[in-house]
Amino acid sequence: MSLFIKGGTIVTHEETYQADIVCVNNKIVEIGQQLTPPENATLIDASDKLIMPGGIDPHTHMQLPFMGTVAKDDFASGTRAALAGGTTSIIDFVIPNPQQSLLEAYQQWREWAKKAHSNYTFHVAITWWDESVAQEMETLVKQHGVNSFKHFMAYKNAIMATDDILVASFTKCLELGALPTVHAENGELVYHLQNSLMEQGITGPEAHPLSRPSSVEGEAANRAISIANTLGAPLYLVHVSTEEAVDAIRYAKDHGYTVFGEVLAGHLTVNDSVYQNPDWATAAAHVMSPPFRPKHHQDALWKGVQGGTLQTTATDHCAFCSEQKAMGKDNFTQIPNGTAGVEERMMVLWEKGVNEGKITPNEFVALTSTNTAKIFNIYPNKGCVRVGADADLVIWNPNAQKTLSAKTHQSNIEHSIFEGMTIHGIPETTICNGKLAWHQGNLIAQSGDGKYIDRPTYAPF
Amino acid sequence: MSLFIKGGTIVTHEETYQADIVCVNNKIVEIGQQLTPPENATLIDASDKLIMPGGIDPHTHMQLPFMGTVAKDDFASGTRAALAGGTTSIIDFVIPNPQQSLLEAYQQWREWAKKAHSNYTFHVAITWWDESVAQEMETLVKQHGVNSFKHFMAYKNAIMATDDILVASFTKCLELGALPTVHAENGELVYHLQNSLMEQGITGPEAHPLSRPSSVEGEAANRAISIANTLGAPLYLVHVSTEEAVDAIRYAKDHGYTVFGEVLAGHLTVNDSVYQNPDWATAAAHVMSPPFRPKHHQDALWKGVQGGTLQTTATDHCAFCSEQKAMGKDNFTQIPNGTAGVEERMMVLWEKGVNEGKITPNEFVALTSTNTAKIFNIYPNKGCVRVGADADLVIWNPNAQKTLSAKTHQSNIEHSIFEGMTIHGIPETTICNGKLAWHQGNLIAQSGDGKYIDRPTYAPF
């Protein structure tokens, strides 16, 4: 199986130059000027196009069981959407129930993921604590290629990790060379505000952002960072959505600590006016946590991206259809939290970032793949275009355009938070594991083609 | 009972000017040039001296029951020390045991305080929570002149207030027009670090600061502030000792929130090298929480004082003698936490603040009495020199000097964290409730002369 990509412009996180690329099996084997294609190679003409590392989305929730239902995009449809958007790997989440064995949950998710079209790997959530959890963390790290653990600081009475759990788990992560990550919202405040709003009779989607104001995220971000700093552990914050959290990360970095921040394509581009939509279903379609924010937070997020405070972009892809959202018709706290985006992430960042002059194409690559690969220690196999690297690539046509819509997206749900946005510059061809996976609007990869990615510990940061 | 103070220079938080003062009973009744003394008035010559509002120490713990022992300075000796240092009022703490009635504890402390030489009032600590606590808070506010409640974010398994308690109590404070205050240290981290140090066999006083690094305070400060901000409540942080906490307060103030910070005379002037003292007793004598800090934190505290981020100065006076400290001979976590200082506070601030050019005499007055009076809503009765105000005054001799020492201090304990510091400018005469209370080294006030201060709610900040 070999591919010959001719005449494209390679864009990495560092460089831009024209060259041909030869891929054999799942590896890039040659990069250079005027190369000769191997025999039987599939030829791809990349003239006037950009060749970049395939995107890595470090935050998705395919077929997540949640509130008695299951997210509509499973690993098959979710990774189909990923490939359609130029993303060749996702990092999803194993979320054990409190008291459930981590290994048991992990095996369950591995089973579910077998039908994936793209590559995948898993963060594992720490939702409870005792000595067996610590032992299973070690087993996951040493035998199953897991190098990151997730902690939810919200969702009281469910999967919330209180400070004692954070302290214990971060300590174990540090010992294992794994990276702790957090969903940063103060669960006590959210719980209080939810109850208070319901008591006041404010029950619709417009209550959702009121129950999770920016200070709730800022507090938790700062707390997780301080706990990690105190213990000497690094930290990764998922879906940073507020000025306060950006400031907290920056403060830590300015004081010499190792803290990473992830931002969602949605938080960068959608603001909180969506919750005022008079159509309940439309407003509810935007219910996710953290919520979309007033405009000045978006400015802060972009500044965070430009200044290096935020390093990765993700989606928190967790797709619930209108019928599912309607579970919270009378109580906003019962609306399943989540929106889609794995397909649109790179396009949105290209349009709003590169085309608006906020970031360079090299920074685009860093933000959509390279930084994630480095932080989760799969660089330079992933996240780069280089001899010896995995042949996960996206061929970007900067001259083509497309209007995003739920009508045409790959996700199984019927709304899109990016509905109607026109993108100038689109992922035309996606190559995954050295094979054409998506080409000019057609899925070529098969369900099951995706591979599990082992991630070693002790990343060099 | 009347006093005539002649020829002094009045220094308030705003102004400096020369005038005579007439006090009748416990009030200032006249201020002006060349006044005529009332008949039978006691005459005090204040030529070449400064007349300032009597100091208010917003943070003391007289005869605190703690760890099976009781602090050595009771309300008699503690307030004797206060008067000797120019301080005419203290705000002490009622600390109910978890599950104990707040009113019961309050009455107990009122009883103990009857022997006070100076004026006094009480913050009440919230160490547990149920509906009865909320009701007793209301009773204390409406019937007993309490307008502030204290929350310990440290001391796990004892009096620690977890986030749910903070949320509930701050909400109640807001409703009542009372001011929530916090001791900001992350109790989970302290607990973890204490255990970890003990396990490593690090058991002496040198372990104390290691178990409470500055990040532990910074985290809690930020958390309490965020919770208060989210709820719309003001907040007062006691004994701010770190750069991180100063930064957290400043960040909040810069974003328009109402947050106050208190700093101790000790934290401003003593650094963490004291814990390296080879003499166990000397090192242990400095064990208090938060601990003394590396030098750069002192710089940050002074900057905080100068820039208005910190508004009040206190001592956390809680005196344990060497014998008591020895309870922790084999385990630093068992050393009773606390140091003295109520006598030295104003002198130390004068020497290190005014004499070193860091603050003006007007700022000295603001920091030692006026700001505290305003924040705890007893201004302008207290904290100012003005017709109609309470006759609580200190006459400062800027030309006299004195060397601080445990040998000569009024406290009942045998060490002083300010041992050997020479002060240029000392409180020569203290007037409390319109009467000479301390004069040229002699106590004149009687035990029981001190009055309880009722504090109304809804301070105008």
Place this chain on the structure above:
Amino acid sequence: MSLFIKGGTIVTHEETYQADIVCVNNKIVEIGQQLTPPENATLIDASDKLIMPGGIDPHTHMQLPFMGTVAKDDFASGTRAALAGGTTSIIDFVIPNPQQSLLEAYQQWREWAKKAHSNYTFHVAITWWDESVAQEMETLVKQHGVNSFKHFMAYKNAIMATDDILVASFTKCLELGALPTVHAENGELVYHLQNSLMEQGITGPEAHPLSRPSSVEGEAANRAISIANTLGAPLYLVHVSTEEAVDAIRYAKDHGYTVFGEVLAGHLTVNDSVYQNPDWATAAAHVMSPPFRPKHHQDALWKGVQGGTLQTTATDHCAFCSEQKAMGKDNFTQIPNGTAGVEERMMVLWEKGVNEGKITPNEFVALTSTNTAKIFNIYPNKGCVRVGADADLVIWNPNAQKTLSAKTHQSNIEHSIFEGMTIHGIPETTICNGKLAWHQGNLIAQSGDGKYIDRPTYAPF
């Protein structure tokens, strides 16, 4: 001449309480409950009204000669407008031409000001430098009650003070105990941008803000502050209009330096969209320097006001009529810079500050008079309601309302940057020098009633 003000609520920068006030001649002689009016006193019923110190506008330019014309409001009409708005004192500017004697210019302005209805005093601008300037600064300070000097960092080829002048003059100010003030904009950048815009054919009022972006002010603010800090001098920045300048002041204050910031009512409430007005005259009416700014700067200014970074409010009242503005019809750099506002300042701050919950009434007083009085060392004669203080007062009716308009304002010009703003709470009666000066819409003061205010040096900051 005596006044008896009955039943009002006194609001100072610190306190709020109900009391009667007696003024005799130009002084407040008694404040208290249920006072007896002096014989022949004019009675004013202040029931349900607030009594505050008369406003002080620290930044006006009455009848300023500028670009071959003269500002339309002279000291008569300008101070009439002041009284109508509750302002009883202004600080105007003596602006000598380069090479002109400071004393000569000062005398000229004193002459012009004789017709003032309200009190007044002068900053003197340093527009050039040699040893005679230093000597005249000394004379002004020692013989004429001047305690502040102004420096324009913009207006290249005219009155711009380059760094060597700033260094020399700040040094002299420090020696004299006077306060240096600056108009902070980088004149070289403005000059470059003006030329560049004109070359590109962008000649209308919309070019004005483009020629003076926020970074131009941020730079100069930081530079002036650093120069003052280096020399050990305090500094006062007039008309702070940008986030960058607020940040620069805050940075200095956080590092222990003495820096003050003034903000204009206009910059707090009007944004840069005014320059897009298709009507040339309307757009040109808003041309002033620094220009009105994008919205996020207003947020930063309000935060600066709330957090104490900005201490005073002013107007830069400098009124040019449409005919004068038309001088720049073909060249925006020739549009006379300036807008009116001395009448509206306090009302705008009440409406947008107090009524919107951003500041308390006490803070309103601090921001409109007390802080200015303290900084320019005329406190407590001015800026306070107290026995012994000057009887300059405004009686505010919080229940009355009024819509601001050029049709009804006192200024001689035909436009208002506050046109159409409805104010809830208005200055009903203004008392200046112990006399009714403005009452229920009628001017009572006579031209010439205003007094010159001597300002001593070495203010206690």
Place this chain on the structure above:
Amino acid sequence: MSLFIKGGTIVTHEETYQADIVCVNNKIVEIGQQLTPPENATLIDASDKLIMPGGIDPHTHMQLPFMGTVAKDDFASGTRAALAGGTTSIIDFVIPNPQQSLLEAYQQWREWAKKAHSNYTFHVAITWWDESVAQEMETLVKQHGVNSFKHFMAYKNAIMATDDILVASFTKCLELGALPTVHAENGELVYHLQNSLMEQGITGPEAHPLSRPSSVEGEAANRAISIANTLGAPLYLVHVSTEEAVDAIRYAKDHGYTVFGEVLAGHLTVNDSVYQNPDWATAAAHVMSPPFRPKHHQDALWKGVQGGTLQTTATDHCAFCSEQKAMGKDNFTQIPNGTAGVEERMMVLWEKGVNEGKITPNEFVALTSTNTAKIFNIYPNKGCVRVGADADLVIWNPNAQKTLSAKTHQSNIEHSIFEGMTIHGIPETTICNGKLAWHQGNLIAQSGDGKYIDRPTYAPF
């Protein structure tokens, strides 16, 4: 000419892995496991050693004509020292006299540099301005491989660039795709302080830091950044030595601007106590601008390095011997400014950075070569270990040690600011242009082996 480097561990700014390297002529041609050496290749055993890109010092002044004398290290001895320290390229400065042709000066420096042992290239200083300067900038950029221009904001009455020059030159740089750089100190303040100190009779080296306090640098850094930001130009600040300047760069980066900061090995490790040395010659040996700073600035610089605010390390190598320094015996302003360091830079950064845990070996590489190569647009030819890159390498022995001393250094001067510092981990072998240049203490390169480096414009930042 070929080299075979066997068994070493390659360290780049991103990765660490073991591999053999083959260099042919001046290029790296193969990297891989168990490679076969080319015939006749020189074999180098790098087992247990690290192979890193040769260092690039972006700031040196070899044989600089200055104050009637010439710096003692010329391009021969200076680059000998560079190679001895693992540095294979320097960026020196062409400094035309005011009114001198830039091209003429450039040719002069090119001539002087012909004897270099290592590679070299030049920044060109803009010390005056007229249209011919702009034209010569263009010629230098288009025909001579210059892509950066230097501006001295200090040195009044000599080479100081005032704001009008900065504006004009930055504008031209932006047009040409070149990078403006600045020496940031406010020349007016320095001039004032120098005169003031001399007038006070403070004439020794101890006056030097007093004449250039940190605020003087902070001001200029902020000014240059603001001017660049306003014009849309990027900016590079040489020798950042203060907390203020670090803060200014960070502020700009946090707001989305492109600003780079360079830090000297000396400023990171030497503090201002050196100026108190009672030996005049020793104190004078440390006279350079900006001066060495109080300790808290070093902390800020390290934080800047760790947090990404500062990207490059340099030396400002400008060597004056004791005899030359003595020119300022009676007047500190006449002491030639400068210290050596090109040999020690990498060792000092290894010892104080890597060995003390402040930076990782990958960050060490980024800071000593990669970032400089990227910023000055010679990456990936320089600054990386990769097939196709120039064979400029240093082989680092982490297990060897060495004590720095003027007795053993390569510089021609008789003192070292790093005297006595022991380094654990040293550059054992330096390869320049594919040839052994320094090996185990011996110089192998010939004078003249160094090559001029052309630098293209429009670096991709």
